[in-house]
Amino acid sequence: MEAKIGQLIESVSTFFSGGDQIPWCSRDIIAGCEKEVAYAASGASDEQKGESIMRLSWALVHSRQPDDVQRGIAMLKASLANTNSPLQRREKLYLLAVGYYRSGDFSRSRQLLQECLEIAPDWRQALSLQKTVEDRITKDGVIGIGITATAVGLIVGGIAAAFARKN
Numbered sequence: 001m002e003a004k005i006g007q008l009i010e011s012v013s014t015f016f017s018g019g020d021q022i023p024w025c026s027r028d029i030i031a032g033c034e035k036e037v038a039y040a041a042s043g044a045s046d047e048q049k050g051e052s053i054m055r056l057s058w059a060l061v062h063s064r065q066p067d068d069v070q071r072g073i074a075m076l077k078a079s080l081a082n083t084n085s086p087l088q089r090r091e092k093l094y095l096l097a098v099g100y101y102r103s104g105d106f107s108r109s110r111q112l113l114q115e116c117l118e119i120a121p122d123w124r125q126a127l128s129l130q131k132t133v134e135d136r137i138t139k140d141g142v143i144g145i146g147i148t149a150t151a152v153g154l155i156v157g158g159i160a161a162a163f164a165r166k167n
Helices: 002-017 027-041 046-061 066-080 086-102 106-119 124-166
Strands: none
Touching: 027 046, 046 066, 046 086, 066 086, 086 106, 086 124, 106 124
């Protein structure tokens, strides 16, 4: 019986917390990536600079800190315009989608994933994130409907109680 209650509590907490499989990144990793970018800026090749910036962008959009996520989104948006390789474009679109997902802009994340999947239709990582985004959009809709129904029920109940007191 306790196991069933534990599973119920876990499923409810997963429902409300998101329960996604996207990894998180620590401040230590971000700091290491920032040092790598600073080092690459002082004389590394353009390819090394680009790789270190991509690692930093990855770390930022996977951060638990909203400011880091926004910084990662800004870096990726700025670098996307200079991307010619379809593989690099796919990677940047995916990371942007992760960033927007983390920041709560699920519709923008879904749009970027669709662009990403136009480049690589069978990319499992993007397909997995797309399912996570769709599930989150659906869940938010269900929660919104529940809140609305509760509010309407309370209003109707209040009106009914007011009429009952008058009679």
